[in-house]
Amino acid sequence: MAQSVIRPQVLIIKPPPAFTHFESDFTRKFDILRAWESPLPLDRFLTTHAQSVQALVCRALTPVNAELLQLLPALKLVASVSTGANHVDKAECRRRGIAVTNGGNASSEDVADIAVGLFIDVHRKISAADSYVRRGLWSSQGDYPLGSKIGGKRVGIVGLGRIGYNVAKRLEAFGCKISYNSKSERPSLSYPFYSDVCELAANNDALIICCALTDQTRHMINREVLSALGREGVIVNIARGAIIDEKELVKCLANREIRGAGLDVFENEPHVPKELVEMDNVVLSPHKAVYTLESLKKGSEVLIANLEAFFSNKPLVTPATDA
Numbered sequence: 001m002a003q004s005v006i007r008p009q010v011l012i013i014k015p016p017p018a019f020t021h022f023e024s025d026f027t028r029k030f031d032i033l034r035a036w037e038s039p040l041p042l043d044r045f046l047t048t049h050a051q052s053v054q055a056l057v058c059r060a061l062t063p064v065n066a067e068l069l070q071l072l073p074a075l076k077l078v079a080s081v082s083t084g085a086n087h088v089d090k091a092e093c094r095r096r097g098i099a100v101t102n103g104g105n106a107s108s109e110d111v112a113d114i115a116v117g118l119f120i121d122v123h124r125k126i127s128a129a130d131s132y133v134r135r136g137l138w139s140s141q142g143d144y145p146l147g148s149k150i151g152g153k154r155v156g157i158v159g160l161g162r163i164g165y166n167v168a169k170r171l172e173a174f175g176c177k178i179s180y181n182s183k184s185e186r187p188s189l190s191y192p193f194y195s196d197v198c199e200l201a202a203n204n205d206a207l208i209i210c211c212a213l214t215d216q217t218r219h220m221i222n223r224e225v226l227s228a229l230g231r232e233g234v235i236v237n238i239a240r241g242a243i244i245d246e247k248e249l250v251k252c253l254a255n256r257e258i259r260g261a262g263l264d265v266f267e268n269e270p271h272v273p274k275e276l277v278e279m280d281n282v283v284l285s286p287h288k289a290v291y292t293l294e295s296l297k298k299g300s301e302v303l304i305a306n307l308e309a310f311f312s313n314k315p316l317v318t319p320a321t322d323a
Contacts, residue, residue: 007031008311011053016081022300046071064088077310085320086213101306104318106299107290112166114289115238118262121283123148128280151175156204159211201228213240223248233258241266
């Protein structure tokens with residue numbers, strides 16, 4: 001009689017986006033502890049499995065903090081499905097000897113596409129014009145106000161990693177002039193480098209935020225930076241909401257101190273300031289830049305590869321850094 005194969009146990013508190021599309025890929029290889037389906041309160045569910053759980057899969061909506069980690073003393077791996085891992089207390093994980101992985105390069109191109117889409121939408125007023133037509137205003141009020149040309153725009157990219165570089169190459173094809181701010185200069189690239197983000201803003205028509213959220217980048221885009229960007233400036237954020245001081249952004253937009261914004265991320269998701277909702281010079285997106293069927297499929301493959309490497313005592317595929 002054939003013996004049943006014992007699959008490694010993996011805890012998931014909230015399922016990754018579109019998990020049902022790829023669930024069978026996970027269940028063939030791992031025994032999934034489905035906290036989101038349990039009638040037990042989360043702390044009781046975790047306590048029940050505390051001694052057996054070595055690997056946790058998490059998403060940005062699941063903060064992995066010291067309180068959570070304390071309930072899982074056997075945990076040795078936190079595998080984030082997203083590129084950013086700022087929702088994971090990496091310092092506490094290091095202290096406990098817990099490895100952390102992220103989604104790697106799975107969604108970089110898709111996120112870059114959304115960044116460019118928001119950039120074009122704000123300048124050409126696509127979403128606002130769509131609303132204008134749907135409300136029947138074209139026939140009653142006439143031609144819609146003019147937008148702004150894309151080609152020739154000076155675009156400053158904050159964070160020239162995988163996503164930022166993909167944004168740069170796409171916008172180059174539109175004839176935009178690219179410069180950037182990052183943790184360090186990349187001498188192999190011809191784009192002008194600015195070590196100071198305020199100076200970057202002052203020398204560009206738009207900023208696109210692509211960097212990670214860290215203690216250093218939290219509220220990095222403040223009133224000083226927004227003022228340097230100026231009245232004709234546009235800002236696009238596809239990174240993390242808290243990189244921008246949202247209250248100052250609202251004030252600058254309301255007072256027309258900058259031209260407009262394209263935002264896929266916000267400080268207190270899913271809550272969006274009502275002032276932003278009411279502005280026709282702002283394009284809003286529900287933190288969906290990474291969400292395509294293709295990127296989620298690729299991301300699930302990266303996630304599974306990290307889990308397999310962990311349970312086989314092999315090097316992790318995409319270890320997360322503090323960046």
